[in-house]
Amino acid sequence: MNIATTERNPARESSPATDALIRLRNVEKRYQTKAGFTYVLRQINLDIAAGDFVTIMGPSGAGKSTLLGILGMYDHAWEGEFEFLGHPVHRLAPKDQAALNKRYVGFVFQQFHLLDDLTVAENLDIPLSYRNVPKSERQGMVADVLDRFGIVAKKDLFPAQLSGGQQQLVAVARAIIAKPALLLADEPTGNLHTDQGREIMELFKKLNHEGTTIVQVTHNEAWAAYGQRLIRLKDGWMEK
């Protein structure tokens, strides 16, 4: 299968029709060490339907971020079966997995990871430029998102000129600008104070209501409650 050759403009595409967005069967992740194999994830079986808002929790080292990396198809070195919108990811080459990621996935980081040298508007433009959206369309889409997130006044500022909450707002806007079917968020409120965190979580809730599937990792029970499902991980195992 060659996803790249059949790729269409994701910005124009509606969310997939099927309900089974993600299906994991016996997914394992391990490292070879001198002492043998060290497992990070063990026998993960997980179904996520389109429109779900899933929270992953667990102590440090439980494998939360690793699971998020696999779901986002950033990590290709794992074992088991993974179907994404019916595509057998476990059989896809890394290049084809990257094409799926580009088409359907958005990511929000704990540290925001805005590009320091680019303005807010330019940061929002980046995912669209990587998806080959024509420049004229990109300008309109960036303007829409700036308006939707209420950050029009900030569009020419650099990240260093924004507060942490504003930076994460921009980061979320950047993650959803290409209209992904799946939004992955790795401790998106970890660096924010409570009010800012709540604002972001409300935004997630709104996006979820609009149809975006969200998978978030958090340590905060209050933010976890925004999700419809909670998955707990411990030492790589999914707790039943």
Next chain:
Amino acid sequence: MWQDVRFGLRMLRKSPGFTAVAVLTLALGIGVNTAIFSLVEAVLLRPLPFPEPDRLVDINESHRKDTLLAEYGVSFPNFKDWQAQSRSFASMGIHEGWEFWLTEGDQVRSVRGKNISWQYLPTVGIQPMWGRSFSAEDEKSGGVALLGFGLWQRLFGADTNLTGKTIVVNDQRQAVIGVMPPGFDSLHRSELWLPLLESRATTEPLQSRSWRLCGVIARLKPGVSLHQAQAELDGVAWRLGDEYPDDNADWGVRVSSLRRKLTKSIRPALPVFIGVAACILLIACANLGNLLLARAASRQKELAIRASVGAGRWRLARQLIAESLVLSLLGGTVGFLAVLWGQGLVARLVSPYMPRFAEINVDSAVFLFSLLVMILTGLVCGLAPVWQVWRADLNAVLKESGHRVSADRSASWLRSGLVVTELALAVVLLIGAGLALRSVHYLLHPGLDAAPGQVLAMEVELPKIRYPEKTQRLEFFEQLLARVRTLPHVQAAGAASFLEFSGGARSPIVLEGIPDRPDAPARWTWSCSVSPDFFRAMRLPLLQGRDFTAEDRTGAPKVAVITETMARRDWPGEHPLGKRFAGRGDSGEESWITVVGVVRDLRTGGVGGDWRASYYCPCYQSPYLGTIVVRAFSNPAGLAAQLQSLVRDLDKRLPPMSVQTLDEVVSDSASEVRMLGQILISLATLALVLAVVGTYGVIACTVAQRTHEFGVRIALGADRRDIALLVLTWGGRLALIGAAVGLFLAWGATRLMASFIEGVSPTDLPTFVGVVLLLCAVALLACLLPARRAMKVNPMEALRCD
């Protein structure tokens, strides 16, 4: 400070890779500068190794209407008149000749030597290290010789007892009366001296005022300036012009410092070498500066901790500069030791072209220069990281919990600026080398017909002592050529007085029917005697008229075959055949020479040479032959030994003659510019390597610093090739800016080279474009590895800091 040095050494031990690259870079930069300075110091700065060297002058004659040759040799009678009529000089010595025939066993070999007047050595201020100098008496009786140090060691195994030691020079036995000190050989490149005999000085050709082939050295009286001496001799020259108008009208005198005279040929090239060496040092400094900046960036936390426990800005600066100095001294020492080890090699490389090459060595001045360069380099390179640390908010560094997505913008600008500087300097050097290369190529293709490699040239030097008459020499050549033509594989064979691209003689001519006005520019024309078949052997096409025939002998009307350039210059738009010309000053019907043919031009070798206005005359009318040329049907490799054997068959006592292909003769004629080209190409390659290493270092370091950014970009949907393109575009942009700046600098700098290059403009477009393409290609190659590394960034690994 000592603590800083100790800490610096410890840090360098901890990063052996960084230390090795930095030390090697500096060793190259400082080593090249030390080597070039040792040349400059020996050739330009160091006084001549003679007593009161500033009082020593060289005196030449000059023709007031000759704009091509500034200086001629001196005629013996004119020298005697200068000696008698001037008051500015304490003493004056004359030297004459350039070659002797030395008999060793049953072999005769040629030795560079001079006939000198007895005042020559006292004028220079040098005495033999063993034995005695020449006296006035020796000029009458002769029979004595002085040996150079090397020749004495070879002939007599350095035996200091000279009693009874004799040598046979030009078939005459000479008693060895002294040995000159080592190094004296390099003055006028001689290793054997005989007294200039009174008997020779009063006979032809030395007694002729137009025989200007002697050299004169003089010592100014204390307090007399060069200008005063020049003014006095100008007056003498005007008087001699009035007194002997046939030989001395329009002839003047040129007095110049002996040191300037000896270094005249190399002097214009030295600023180029100094500029090149400075460029390489700057590139090395930019490289080290970049390495130190990268290191300081990765050490910000350590420096912040030092600041937090009380280190002030100056204290941190001292620490960083101490580390830079330690590196610079280490690199400089390696470079200095390399020069010390290779100084013999440098001297040997440049010896055929470099005056005073025997004096090139690493002395205390060179050491002090090298030390100064090391210290300055250390200080300058240390400033970059100091600037970076001073402007950084070290408190913020300590507080920073996460990673910045992009690198420090100002530091990045500085590092990019340093790379651009390196690339620009490399472009300048590469363009210089490219021009030299194209010039060498031009000089090595003087318009010869196909396959000059199939033509052998053998210089046949016949000792005048055994072949005193022109007819004897001509007979020898006739016999030799007759035998050569019988050899298998020989297509054609001829002889000439010399090959045009390796030398020549010229004089002014007058044209029949055109009055020779005194104010008109002289028609200086090169001339060459040739045997029949010479043009065929050289494959010089006859464009008009005829070749020489057996009828063109002594007594018959004088004839000549002229070159295209002479035809165009002297009879523009006219048919030159049948026109007549004569040497200026020659009189009588028999002196007119009739043009019977026109041949294609040959460009003369060496810088300053050009398509010559010259004419060939038949050897039977102008019997001077010195070189035979033999065209073979195919590869002439085996023919050389046969030619030498034929010479020995004719005269067993002649030494082995050197045989070269025409290719090699042409190549020798361009040897000076070739040496310049070789040095420039070596140094430019070095500069390119340093610049590429610098570019690689900066790109690689930036890729490492931007790993998070690349991770973010990949997480946001960037393809691997988007990331590679980002890195390559950045490297390409640096290369283009560097190339643009370099082109601008080269536009001005290459004009310095104008006097060394021939056949190519200092702003030659193909060279400029070629160098830019080369630089961009190499710079992109340097970016490939970092780009591959950037492509492999795993977004999850890069973002794991979350």
